[in-house]
Amino acid sequence: MSEIFKPNTTEQLIDVIQWANAHESALAVQGSGSKIGIGRPVDAEGILDLSGFSGISQYEPNELVLTAGAGTPLADIETLLTEHRQMLAFEPPDYSGVFHDHLSEKQSSSSQKKGTLGGVLSGNISGPRRFYAGAARDHFLGFRAVSGRGDPFKSGGRVVKNVTGFDLSKLMAGSWGTLAACWEVTVKVLPMPEKTRTLLLFGLSDEDASRCIGSAAATPNSISGASYLPASLFTRSPQSSASSVFANNPQSSVIALRVEGPEPSVEHRINALRELLTTSKNYARPNHVEVLNSTDSRVFWNEIGNLHFLSSDFQASNTQQQACWRLSVPPAVGWQVAHNITEKVFKSNPKVSWFSDQAGGLIWLSCPVNSPAGAPTKNSEHSIRSAMEPWGGHATLWQVTGGDNAADHRRNTQVFQPQPKALAALTQRVKRSFDPNGVLNPGRMYTGL
Amino acid sequence: MEMPAAEATILNQREALITDLRSLLPADRIVIDQPSLRAYDRDALTAYRQLPLLVVLPDTVAEVSQILALCNRRNIKVVARGAGTSLSGGALPLEDGVLLSLGRFNKVLDIDYDNRCVTAQSGVTNLSISDAVADQNFYYAPDPSSQIACTIGGNVAENSGGVHCLKYGMTTNNILGLEMVLMDGTVIRLGGQHLDSEGYDLLGLLTGSEGLLGVITEVTVRILPRPEVARAVLLGFDNNEDAGQVVGNIIANGIIPAGLEMMDKFIIAASEDYCHAGYPLDVEALLIVELDGNPVEVDHLINQVVDIAKAGASTSVQVSNSEAERLRFWLGRKSAFPALGSLSPDYLCMDGTIPRSQLPDVLRRISALGVHHGLRVANVFHAGDGNLHPLIMYDSNIPGELEIAEAFGADILRLCVEVGGVLTGEHGIGVEKRDLMGVIFDQGDLNQQMRVKCAFDPEGRLNPGKVFPTLHRCAELGHMHVHNGELPFPELPRL
Ligand SMILES: Cc1cc2nc3c(=O)[nH]c(=O)nc-3n(C[C@H](O)[C@H](O)[C@H](O)COP(=O)(O)OP(=O)(O)OC[C@H]3O[C@@H](n4cnc5c(N)ncnc54)[C@H](O)[C@@H]3O)c2cc1C
Numbered sequence: 001m002s003e004i005f006k007p008n009t010t011e012q013l014i015d016v017i018q019w020a021n022a023h024e025s026a027l028a029v030q031g032s033g034s035k036i037g038i039g040r041p042v043d044a045e046g047i048l049d050l051s052g053f054s055g056i057s058q059y060e061p062n063e064l065v066l067t068a069g070a071g072t073p074l075a076d077i078e079t080l081l082t083e084h085r086q087m088l089a090f091e092p093p094d095y096s097g098v099f100h101d102h103l104s105e106k107q108s109s110s111s112q113k114k115g116t117l118g119g120v121l122s123g124n125i126s127g128p129r130r131f132y133a134g135a136a137r138d139h140f141l142g143f144r145a146v147s148g149r150g151d152p153f154k155s156g157g158r159v160v161k162n163v164t165g166f167d168l169s170k171l172m173a174g175s176w177g178t179l180a181a182c183w184e185v186t187v188k189v190l191p192m193p194e195k196t197r198t199l200l201l202f203g204l205s206d207e208d209a210s211r212c213i214g215s216a217a218a219t220p221n222s223i224s225g226a227s228y229l230p231a232s233l234f235t236r237s238p239q240s241s242a243s244s245v246f247a248n249n250p251q252s253s254v255i256a257l258r259v260e261g262p263e264p265s266v267e268h269r270i271n272a273l274r275e276l277l278t279t280s281k282n283y284a285r286p287n288h289v290e291v292l293n294s295t296d297s298r299v300f301w302n303e304i305g306n307l308h309f310l311s312s313d314f315q316a317s318n319t320q321q322q323a324c325w326r327l328s329v330p331p332a333v334g335w336q337v338a339h340n341i342t343e344k345v346f347k348s349n350p351k352v353s354w355f356s357d358q359a360g361g362l363i364w365l366s367c368p369v370n371s372p373a374g375a376p377t378k379n380s381e382h383s384i385r386s387a388m389e390p391w392g393g394h395a396t397l398w399q400v401t402g403g404d405n406a407a408d409h410r411r412n413t414q415v416f417q418p419q420p421k422a423l424a425a426l427t428q429r430v431k432r433s434f435d436p437n438g439v440l441n442p443g444r445m446y447t448g449l
Numbered sequence: 450m451e452m453p454a455a456e457a458t459i460l461n462q463r464e465a466l467i468t469d470l471r472s473l474l475p476a477d478r479i480v481i482d483q484p485s486l487r488a489y490d491r492d493a494l495t496a497y498r499q500l501p502l503l504v505v506l507p508d509t510v511a512e513v514s515q516i517l518a519l520c521n522r523r524n525i526k527v528v529a530r531g532a533g534t535s536l537s538g539g540a541l542p543l544e545d546g547v548l549l550s551l552g553r554f555n556k557v558l559d560i561d562y563d564n565r566c567v568t569a570q571s572g573v574t575n576l577s578i579s580d581a582v583a584d585q586n587f588y589y590a591p592d593p594s595s596q597i598a599c600t601i602g603g604n605v606a607e608n609s610g611g612v613h614c615l616k617y618g619m620t621t622n623n624i625l626g627l628e629m630v631l632m633d634g635t636v637i638r639l640g641g642q643h644l645d646s647e648g649y650d651l652l653g654l655l656t657g658s659e660g661l662l663g664v665i666t667e668v669t670v671r672i673l674p675r676p677e678v679a680r681a682v683l684l685g686f687d688n689n690e691d692a693g694q695v696v697g698n699i700i701a702n703g704i705i706p707a708g709l710e711m712m713d714k715f716i717i718a719a720s721e722d723y724c725h726a727g728y729p730l731d732v733e734a735l736l737i738v739e740l741d742g743n744p745v746e747v748d749h750l751i752n753q754v755v756d757i758a759k760a761g762a763s764t765s766v767q768v769s770n771s772e773a774e775r776l777r778f779w780l781g782r783k784s785a786f787p788a789l790g791s792l793s794p795d796y797l798c799m800d801g802t803i804p805r806s807q808l809p810d811v812l813r814r815i816s817a818l819g820v821h822h823g824l825r826v827a828n829v830f831h832a833g834d835g836n837l838h839p840l841i842m843y844d845s846n847i848p849g850e851l852e853i854a855e856a857f858g859a860d861i862l863r864l865c866v867e868v869g870g871v872l873t874g875e876h877g878i879g880v881e882k883r884d885l886m887g888v889i890f891d892q893g894d895l896n897q898q899m900r901v902k903c904a905f906d907p908e909g910r911l912n913p914g915k916v917f918p919t920l921h922r923c924a925e926l927g928h929m930h931v932h933n934g935e936l937p938f939p940e941l942p943r944l
Contacts, residue, residue: 021929060804060806061701062697062700062701062805062806063804063805063806064700065804085703124645124650126645130644130645131644134618134622135644135645137645137650137653138618138621138622147897149929150929151893151896151897152893153893153894153896153897154890154894155894155897155898157802157869157870157871157889158804158869158870159802159803159804159834159835159869159870159871159874160802160834160835161610161614161619161802161831161834161835161836161874161875162802162871162873162874163607163608163657163873163874163875163876163877163878164871164872164873164878164882164886164889165878165886165889165890165894165895165898165916166654166657166658166898166901166902167608167621167653167654167656167657167658168654168897168898168901169653170621170650170652170653170654170656171649171650171651171653171654171901173650173653174645174647174648174649174650175649175650179649190705191700191702191703191704191705192703193703194703214563217565217674218562218565218587218674219674220586220673220674220675220676220677220742220743221743222742261742261746262746262749262750264745264746264749265742265743265745265746265749267745268743268745268746269743269746272743328643328644328645328647329643330561330564330641330642330643331563331564331565331643332561332563332564333564358644361643361644362644392641392642392643393641393642393643394643394646394647396647416647416648417647417648419648420638422635422636422637423637423638423639423648423651426631426635426637426651426904426905427648427649427651429903429904429905430649430651430901430904431649432904433897433900433901433903433904434897434900436927436929445648446648
């Protein structure tokens with residue numbers, strides 16, 4: 001049973017990390033633990049729980065910045081921002097409705113389930129608005145932390161425009177707690193859009209849908225969400241609860257395009273898109289078109305960001321191991337990557353499903369952990385990555401559920417895209433520059449890092 | 450500003466180095482004669498000049514790699530240079546350093562409209578990327594005023610912005626991938642045409658690293674469809690407070706303009722004299738608020754801005770009704786630098802960022818500092834994101850005046866930090882603000898940054914003398930105090 005350290009002051013945080021260095025002990029770093037299932041499992045003697053660094057210390061709506069303890073629940077931050085009609089524009093998702101294997105009773109019932117601000121930043125986890133408004137990293141202005149060496153340091157600031165010194169916030173975002181323990185973070189916030197509309201186009205083929213989304217994205221209509229749910233998804237997927245239009249068009253593919261802003265602008269853009277996309281000669285006509293209002297749009301885009309449409313594959317009752325992969329690819333080829341994997345790797349196995357987000361550039365894939373019989377390797381990771389190779393991009397094993405040894409599967413898989421040798425060596429040197437003894441989250445990202 | 454003393458061991462190797470380089474590059478791409486070297490003796494921080502040891506002009510990545518590996522072996526310093534428009538001395542040569550010019554890396558390699566990105570060699574100018582995609586109505590959003598000249602590699606190295614970065618972000622928010630060469634010659638590619646390069650975000654780290662981590666040879670940028678229209682509002686105010694208040698109110702109303710620029714009385718008069726943009730002369734401050742998007746949205750937001758301005762004590766309100774009129778509003782702002790150039794032999798352009806709410810107070814204190822130092826100062830700035838550009842006028846022919854101007858500049862930057870801001874919003878630290886790093890960072894903060902530098906360049910050969918007041922040796926930075934291993938806080942909460 002590992003020991004849990006829960007420092008409340010920087011001095012205590014420094015002590016814990018220095019102690020770990022002196023004892024050559026590893027620490028698993030966590031906020032609320034909502035994302036423990038992502039990445040490789042960490043074998044650590046101690047748990048460094050940062051939830052003691054909680055609370056919003058500075059929020060000036062007119063400056064569009066917010067500073068808070070890294071362990072502050074996202075839910076608290078979103079509540080406060082909503083009161084001022086502002087938001088975290090990178091739209092941090094909540095995966096707790098889909099992946100619940102690792103959540104304790106307490107977590108899944110509390111405001112902790114969506115995780116902490118520090119956690120979402122350290123994973124650089126963003127939602128559907130990412131391709132338009134930027135990722136978590138783009139909104140991460142500065143932080144205070146204690147490095148793996150046990151030294152306190154800070155970087156960045158409280159202003160958006162800042163090139164004073166190296167941008168270590170970028171390094172922290174996406175480092176999954178392997179470099180330093182952040183205890184205070186500053187983020188940029190943005191006004192909530194006045195109105196939101198979502199244009200739904202039903203019935204296109206995967207290829208046509210990709211063309212359609214591409215032509216929408218090439219217009220100056222500032223689309224802030226562009227997702228595609230293929231017909232194949234709906235053989236098992238739960239329906240959207242946004243609107244009955246989904247139930248009325250069962251088993252039909254759907255393209256969703258979101259437009260946000262002041263009311264007259266939103267109406268104008270939705271009409272322009274509708275006109276353009278339903279009359280184009282570059283692809284077949286959609287068999288049904290619908291527009292969701294602001295409320296329904298909110299429900300729908302949460303479902304996209306939170307992976308609702310894959311949730312039936314990851315029910316707690318499933319005993320079969322199922323993997324969720326996140327594939328980041330050039331947007332125009334997303335659908336081809338998905339086809340390559342579903343057809344060539346998994347031979348159209350009905351247990352495989354996918355949908356795309358980020359105008360085609362992000363494929364969420366649900367599939368069995370093992371390759372089909374006859375494949376050269378048992379673990380499907382290699383086949384998935386080689387199926388992507390022609391187009392570039394990267395694949396992350398986002399989650400494995402089902403059975404007791406889901407964590408073992410993650411341990412034995414290169415969860416993050418393996419790096420070319422020179423880049424891996426540089427990555428290792430960067431890690432050592434913060435954490436020379438490897439005390440913070442060893443192995444979370446790569447074996448030996 | 451002192452540069453690190455030239456190392457005799459490097460100066461003595463010059464001939465041998467030239468011989469080695471001749472085996473890598475044709476003679477006409479190794480610049481060694483004084484008159485030709487003079488073209489490279491400074492960047493746009495013109496107060497500082499230094500002839501480099503020599504200049505090399507590689508045109509392939511393999512050549513860059515071989516040159517760096519050679520210099521690394523010989524322990525010779527290297528400074529990368531794009532167009533040399535840095536305002537902070539980032540591209541200032543070193544007497545004992547090779548200047549590596551990316552001038553020949555001038556090709557756009559790939560335009561991909563389907564994936565909405567362009568891949569270019571690092572020496573391609575910022576504007577030529579937008580030009581290359583203009584016929585399809587796309588553009589590259591970050592638009593530094595130097596965009597005709599500055600290179601995309603230099604933009605990445607400085608994380609450059611422009612008047613439109615309030616809405617569209619800085620360089621770091623608009624790039625997808627790059628190729629770089631480390632000091633030991635290793636070639637590394639980061640990202641690609643997809644979002645969010647995986648592993649540590651080295652792409653983000655490289656952006657704004659001022660040529661200290663690697664030499665960038667190729668960049669992939671995102672391109673955006675050009676907005677259908679842009680319109681601007683020109684607002685006059687009796688005092689800076691009122692102008693600052695309106696800036697805050699626009700943002701507070703949820704409007705993020707494409708550009709939100711402010712000019713003080715001095716700049717208004719100077720640019721009006723210089724280019725006759727038709728600015729009102731009876732105001733203390735002018736704001737240019739630009740909205741872009743579709744015509745319906747722009748008209749709607751223009752009306753809102755006008756209402757906010759009127760409610761906020763604006764003394765004059767002009768709305769552009771044609772593209773010509775919009776450009777006229779910008780003419781004065783864009784001529785601010787040459788206009789000052791015609792009024793003062795020299796000026797220093799400062800670049801601090803402050804929280805927006807501090808604008809009026811900071812402006813007041815800047816003019817007080819001007820009185821104190823006995824120098825004139827004019828202010829243009831990116832008001833929307835609190836990025837100030839105070840322009841300090843001085844005459845380098847008057848002995849001691851540069852030093853006074855620098856002291857004044859340092860006071861302004863200290864003031865920015867004091868009110869919660871930072872030393873530089875877009876021009877970089879370079880040599881200019883190097884010695885002020887201690888105002889904002891303590892030694893622990895700087896040490897961690899330098900340790901990161903060590904991961905890329907353990908001998909500190911790439912652009913030394915820039916950014917860090919003193920570059921410590923990596924072995925020293927790596928040293929750790931091992932504690933006795935007892936937890937001195939026995940009361941530490943454990944669960
Ligand atoms: C009139 C004027 C207006 C300006 N307006 C703006 C503005 O609006 N916004 C703004 O942000 N800046 C502005 N600048 C500053 C300057 O143009 C930018 O910093 C620009 O990005 C520098 O690009 P460059 O190619 O000239 O780089 P250089 O000046 O050659 O180099 C700048 C730094 O980058 C490094 N570097 C250059 N190329 C590479 C490379 N390929 N690999 C690694 N390191 C490299 C150099 O070592 C140096 O440290 C302005 C400058 C002038 C003179």
